[in-house]
Amino acid sequence: MSSNYFSESSSSNINDSLMNSNPATPPEPSDTSALSERYQDYFIASAQRKNQSRYDHYPLSKSALPESLKQFNVNSGNVSYRFYDMASSEDVREFDLSLVPQKNSLVSQPSSLSERVSVRHRKRICRRNDVSSISNSYAIPPSPKVEAPLTPISQRGSPFCSSSQTEPLSLTSIAEKYQSLPENVQAYTFFQMLRSCERRSMRPLMNKCELLLKKDLLAHLPNFIVRKILGYLDFPSFLTVALVHKKWRDIISSFTWYWRLQFENSGFSVDLQDWNYAYPLKPPPPFLHNNHVADEYFYDIFKRHYLKKQRWISPAIPPSHLSFPVHDSDRMVTFLRIHKDKIVISSESGSIQIHSAITGALEARLEGHKDGVWAVQIHGNTLVSGSLDKTIRVWNIKTGECTHIFRGHTSTIRCLEILSPKRVFRDGRIVIEPSRPYIVSGSRDHTLRVWKFPEENDPRYLPSESTSIEQWEKNPYYVHTLMGHTESVRCISGYGDILVSGSYDYSIRVWRISTGDCLCHLRGHTLRVYSVLYEPEKNLCISSSMDKTVKVWDLRTRACLHTLEGHSLPVTLLNVVQDKLISGSADSTIRIWDLSSGTQQMVMYANGGYIRTLQGDEHKIVSSNDGSLKLWDIKTGKLLKYLLTDVSGIWQVHYDENRCVAAVQRDNQAYLEVFNFFGRDSKM
Incomplete structure (x- = not known):
């Protein structure tokens, strides 16, 4: 212009x-x-x-x-x-x-x-x-x-x-x-800008100014102090801190050590599943510990263990419950195991049944034993059973066929163990023992027999009943007989190439399976030995007896480290969880002991009837007595809930990560009660 x-x-x-x-x-x-x-x-x-x-x-x-x-x-x-x-x-x-x-x-x-x-x-x-x-x-x-x-x-x-x-x-x-600009000039300039703003635009601006005036407590502190502060938080509060600000979330995500701390404070221990998640292509060490896994994996590992605990201890919804009768309605169930999504049971009738853990349907019935089956072990797709008919049978679970029959014992086969090759320490180095899997059977004839475990492609061996004793020992799968006990062999437990056996002769023997050598003979109980456990990492043997005591033995020195007294009736059940020893007795109590010191930590009173079944892990114990199935908190000893109360008796109980199954008697009929804590019709 x-x-x-x-x-x-x-x-x-x-x-x-x-x-x-x-x-x-x-x-x-x-x-x-x-x-x-x-x-x-x-x-x-x-x-x-x-x-x-x-x-x-x-x-x-x-x-x-x-x-x-x-x-x-x-x-x-x-x-x-x-x-x-x-x-x-x-x-x-x-x-x-x-x-x-x-x-x-x-x-x-x-x-x-x-x-x-x-x-x-x-x-x-x-x-x-x-x-x-x-x-x-x-x-x-x-x-x-x-x-x-x-x-x-x-x-x-x-x-x-x-x-x-x-x-x-x-x-x-x-x-x-x-x-x-100088500070006072900045203030004056900002004030003048605010004066020129519309009222509607000032409100969100003031909200942002209020946020800017808040002081970040963590950003200006040294890292070791921040670690100390966050270490006192439980993990729900820890996760809440991550929602406050992006910088705090970055700080939280960098503290992978926190999840290891929470994992250990919760009493959890890494297991083989955790190892396979972290290192799928790497063989595990002989004995897993928390420090074998890097911090970066502990968020997911802690999440798995915590959710598993929550589903059992304080579930958001009750577990689904499936109840169905078994076919041998008038016979006692002598064995029960959960195997993947199947339930395997044996009974006094001599039959072995495989049911679906999801629907309860009968999938297979293994028949061949002429008397009650009292010992069963499962390894992969193979099931091994021992019976009152003095025979051992090997079964293919998928087909339901009997592939091998082992004869040799002259009395009831009371216990079985399958020993597979394990990575163990020997003379300061890692070795794999034994060189192949073995089956060990204990009998009332005072002996133990060792057999080669048949691989899937090995030839079948089905001798006739008329075969003589001399022919039995020509069995290509027979290895040797372990002799030394003078009474019935009641219980065995092993790992790698080592097996311990407990007998009614009041003693415990330790064997090397591959050679058949008796490594030591432990005496100290004054009545029949009823249960034994072998703890391979510490090289300990734990035994319980009708004399109401539990003994802890050091197999290196062959000395009795601790005699645990407190039960008033025979101790029949043992379970080791981390550094805790759990014992169950006919006196209706469950006691938890410190395995290292031998001190008693707590007593749980089951109120009537002897403890028939007992199983524990890092956060719970499941026991049965007096027609009731109970769930306990292993850390506090508190009875959390009754899973079952309306039954005449409970014969067997077993649980895995997701399910708990009990074989019970109700109105003279045998039932299987399945509690699914993972979710209805879930598969793992």
Whole structure:
């Protein structure tokens, strides 16, 4: 537009308005920047007008200028501005404004090159030195007296836009310049910006300011102090901390050690499933410990163990319950095991039944024994059974076929054990023992017999009943007979190449299976030995007896380390969990002992009837007595719940990670009661 856009009188009024404006913090009259600030008040107020009527009237005395724009230095008598509104490019309006400084307020030397300032809808401001000076043809009002000479305005101009730079100012550069201002100037600038904001936009801004005023407690602390603080949190609080702020979440995610700490504080121990999850291609060490697994895996490992515990101890929903009768309705169930998604049971009738753990349907019936089956072991797809008929039978679980029959014992086979090759320490190095799997059977004929475990592709061996004793020992799967006990062999337990046996002759013997050697003979009980356990890592043997005691033996020294007394009737059941020994007795009590010191930790009273079944793990114990099935907390000894109460008797109980199965008698009928703690019809 023409430079005569304003009349001479209007120019005079503008200069009067600039000289008489009253900003929030007026500068001293001698401050040369004051006049420049007043010029800017006018420029920006004019640029913000959004319609033609705003170009016709310029109430500069009422305008408010943001602090960030009050430092522009104007060194020419005429400045040209261009205003860009939200309109299209055709509607862009341009006007020229001549600002005449007072003689005593600005430098007396000739004016420099005129500067053009473009205001583009509050987005950016730039200054370009490409506009020629516009002649000063406007009236100049008289200037007031100034007592002292004023300091010339710097040629650098505004701190936000250098005269030597031609590129536009971005929001980022404005923010950087703002940060370089003194603290009090920053405060004043921010306050003035707030004053110019609409009320509706101030509310979210104030909420963000409130967040910025909050102090981060963790970001400024040393790492070891943060670890100490977070170590006191339980894991629900720990997870809540991660939701507070992204920085806190990053801190939480970096503290993988915390989940190991929670894992150990909860009394959990890594197992083979955990190892296979962390190192699927690496063989496990001989005996797994928590320190064998790296911290990075403990979040998922802890999650698995914790959820398993919660499902059993305090489930969100009750476990599903399946009850169905077994076919031998009038016979006692002598053995029960959960094998994958199957339930295997044997009975006094001599039959072995395989049921679906999901539906209860009978999937297979293994028949061949002529009398009751009292000992069963499962290894992979192979089942081995021992019977009152003095024989051992080997079965294919998938097909239900009997593939091998071993004869040789002259009395009831009371116990069985399958010893597979294990990684163990021998003379300071890791070895695998034995070289192949073995079957060991204990009998009332006072002997133990060792047999080769038939592999899947080995030839069948099904001798007739008329085969003589001499022919029995020509069995290609027969290895040798272990002799030494003088009474019935009641119980056996082994690991790797070592097996311990307990007998009614009051003694325990330790054998090396591959050679048949008796390594030691342990005496000390005064009545029949009823149960034995072999603890391979510590090389201990634990035995219980009809003499009401439990003994802990060191197999290295052959010495009795502890005699555990407290039960008032025969001790019939033993279970080792981590460093705890659990014993069950006919006196209706379950006792927990410290295996290292031999001290009694707690007693759980089952209230009537001897303890018939007992099984425990890192967080629970399941026991049966007096027609009831009970669930206990192993850490506190508290009775958590009754799983069953409406039965005449309970013969066998077994549980895995997800299910608990009990063989019971109700109204002279045998039933299987299946409790699914993982979820209805779940498969693992």
